[in-house]
Amino acid sequence: MKVLVAPLDWGLGHATRCAPVVREFLEKGCEVELAVTRGNAAILREMFPDVRQRLAPSYNIVYPKHGYNMAFWLLKNSAHLNAVMRAEHHYAEEMVERHGYDILVSDNRFAFRSRKAKSVYMTHQCRIAFPKMFRMFEAFGAAWHASVMSRFDEVWVPDVPEFPGYAGKLSHVDSCPRPLKFVGPLSRFSMLPDLVPATQSAAKDLDVVAVVSGVEPARSRFESRLRSVLSQIPGKHAVILGKPASSQKCWTEGNVTFYNHLPTREFAEVVSRAGWVISRGGYSTVMDMALLGAHCIFVPTPGQYEQVVLAADLSAAGYAVSMEEDALTVDSLKGALQRTDVVELPRFTGNALLSDAVTQILRRT
Template sequence: MKVFVAPLDWGLGHATRCVPVIREFLRNGAEVEIAVVPANAAFFREVFPEVRQRIAPSYNIVYPKHGFNMGLWLLKKSSHLNAVIRYEHRYAEEMVERHGYDVVFSDNRFGFYSTRAHSVYMTHQRRIAFPPALSTLEGIGIRWHNSLMKKFDEVWVPDVEGFPGYAGALSHVEGCPVPLRYVGLLSRFAGLETLGSGDGSTSGRNVLAIVSGVEPARTQFETALRQILAQVPGEHVMVLGKPQKGTRSWKEGNVEFHNHLPTEEFARAVRNADWVISRGGYSTVMDLAFLGARCIFVPTPGQFEQTVLARELSSAGYAAYIPAHSFTAGALEKAFQAKVALPAPPREDLLQAAVRELL
């Protein structure tokens, strides 16, 4: 069985959550190849050095400087997005014809399916989140997303079936045009939950800050973290989410910087930290749930699904939440007082069952 895995290239989260999927296909004897773009090729080369990579079309997404322009920006870019969807579909069909893939696995790539191969579409965001003033449009978003799902043979949701799960209303939506199954939480850190942490000897707090996402929001978040952590007593770590720049590390004041950390080192950094601060994309939530982190989420402006997710996790007592416009040293100190904990992922291996049934 030959499988072609294609993660969306809007940030690194889609790539990281494909790691357990690829591992499970390989474990079951499938031959796997990965559709990559320059931004995630180095990451996959580190995790799967023996797996063949093939260059795929990139969405080349750059978010607007101000989040409140996102709706207008999406309308302006709709022709570009539709062109990429059409192009990636032609690419997928051509690759299946040329290389004989039996399964095409798309993580949120809307056009990455083939009429000649069994096509699986994975998404946690079955509901397209809108700001409260535009919430009446959510039904339109669900219908639009369903129209894309019809092109695939089945849909996988990286969450548990019982509401609210971990993604809440984003992943739990009634009705689907094709067979649907929940495959549980997906994390490259599965199996590293008990990785030893340090002795915790530090003056003040020990904060791990994870920078992620697409520009310019990624750099804006990095700048804010640099300024704020310099005011927080303790020895902190910041991971910049730049695997393409290697594993260079350096220190500035009370913050140790890393362009990127390999999987086990990253897991140790999380388990050493008193708190983890991140944007709060869903892939990050799944990773941190596996590692038992105490989290403070600062959603990316304009990515309203992150805001919805952070609010729901905060309301459930799973994590602390600070809006980006309120992210200050004072707000961070207040968040440190919250008593929160992400629930441990269920032990049932839903992904293993899904892969075995598919193969």
């Protein structure tokens, strides 16, 4: 059985959460290949050096400088997004025709499907959340996403079926054009069988580890703010800059150690040494931090309302601190680090849900 897995290239989270999916198909004897872009090829090659990669169309997303402009930005760039969707659908059909794939797995690539192969669409955002000022458009967003999902054979949701799971109302919806198949939370760190969670790690020699991720210019803006704030916070800190295409470099500025990029195991080891982890609130990061057992401060990317909803829900449940980017200051971070009422995210191990989903689609193909 031949499988092509294609993650969306809006940040690296879609690529990293595909890792358990790729591994599951490989373990079941499938021939797996990856449809990549220049933005996520390096990290996928690091995790799967022997898996063949094929270059796919890129969405080339650059977020607006101000988050509140996101809705208008999407409207302005709708023609570009539709053009990419047409290109990726043509690409998917061509790949199946030329290389004989039996199954296509799309992680949030809206048109990566084929009439001649079983096509799986993977998303945790079955409901696309809108800010209050744009809530009137949420029904239109839901209808559009439903039309996307209806064109696939299956919809896989990286969460647990029991509400609220990890994504709450984003993944648990009342209706969907395809039956939802929950495949459990997905994290690249599940590939480390001897992983020691942060809560069990004896070495806590880092006060804060900051993880920078996302697309530009939001990524660089977050990095700049973290540099300024952490340099003024007593203690020993580290910043992982999330640049997998760069060479692996490490340097120290004052009380902060910087890493251009860390491979999966080294990343987990650094997080296990941290008292707190500061990161964006993307869903892939939430699943990673849950598996790593980290105490988290989530700073949602401005304009990505999904991250705002996730961070707020996890904060209300006592599993994280939620903080707006503009509110991330020396004083606010000092206050957050003194919180004693926040516990680590509940861990999920042994993903039989994903194994069952892969087994079932192989039987039906």
